[in-house]
Amino acid sequence: QVQLVESGGGLVKPGGSLRLSCAASGFTFSDYYMSWIRQAPGKGLEWVSYISSSGSTIYYADSVKGRFTISRDNAKNSLYLQMNSLRAEDTAVYYCARDSPYGGNDYWGQGTLVTVSS
């Protein structure tokens, strides 16, 4: 069965960095686009970034462009999000999600909480 397991969240001071990881299993990871989507406490969903199956195509939300870097290692079935220059408004649960070839995100991890606070 498809599983996505995020890790790497935690408490970080403003201006600090964190690297999130997402371990994928149960499907051919290298065949799928993957996304990071976040949800601030009590708020709606915000798409953050996606990466193509080969890693050659990447997009970022304007809110994180220049600060966050998405990457993947298909040999390790893993997705990453390097987050630098973190701000209080980056506080959220970060979900790793598989992009369905038919549209939308069909599998989501349980999420990892990132808290940016002094």
Added chain:
Amino acid sequence: DIQMTQSPSSLSASVGDRVTITCRASQGISNYLAWYQQKPGKVPKLLIYAASTLQSGVPSRFSGSGSGTDFTLTISSLQPEDVATYYCQKYNSAPPGFGPGTKVDIK
């Protein structure tokens, strides 16, 4: 960027009621629209893609329609387990933005 709006922002209905949620795109997106259900404290779940195609395993009381800029999600007979926030998402082009959500609860 194309903006997504939803209405209403919340609604309360009785068990068995027909419930309709509207999603509107600021520009045409053909049928590149998905709907998600997020129950309290849970992970979002894909309900519908391509505006009207039900994801595998989703109960048939859920349906979607629309094309271009105006879309609807309908629950034909509201059940207690449908209490959730529902989000639309456009995916015709980057960024694949979400609507603000519609919270549904039981009257």
